[in-house]
Amino acid sequence: DTGVSQNPRHKITKRGQNVTFRCDPISEHNRLYWYRQTLGQGPEFLTYFQNEAQLEKSRLLSDRFSAERPKGSFSTLEIQRTEQGDSAMYLCASSPARGGFLEETQYFGPGTRLLVL
């Protein structure tokens, strides 16, 4: 399978613990996005990487959240001191960089479902 993969698929943690999620984009896709989706809502943008550079962060991304994409390949999203409000599906998407930004198809992974007790 050459799609976007995410690990783990499910994570249950206790409030106050740190968690880390991994995303492996489609090979040679330069752009990588993280989104968060809570129950009954559509996905919401969190942050974006162009290769290894994190170029944009949403206001949803509090100081407890950090994302990295070393060497422009896989990416990790870490949440420190988790809170019950962090419970959500965390989605990763990748897309190829082609000239303009307006026509860009993002391909999503299956998501990591986080439950904070």
Add this chain to the structure above:
Amino acid sequence: DAKTTQPPSMDCAEGRAANLPCNHSTISGNEYVYWYRQIHSQGPQYIIHGLKNNETNEMASLIITEDRKSSTLILPHATLRDTAVYYCIVRVGGQTGANNLFFGTGTRLTVIP
């Protein structure tokens, strides 16, 4: 950056065409319309996109009105596996030009046997 309006839910009989409408009256001339769908507990799946011409692929057809203020996604022969939430999205570019997709709440399509 344009936003979209979709009906919250629709039903369709199995084997019939499903026509999902979307309004995007503030769309800019160079912004594309994208459709994704999300089957329960899975990541969003890309379906189709277009600028001004009608588009067709193996999954669906996209009809965009001449004034580009609305579009319709057509699933020609809906099956039970097409039951999902369908999102109509117009690019919402961030400060760096990133395509921060704004999903909204979409249309929940239920295909009925």
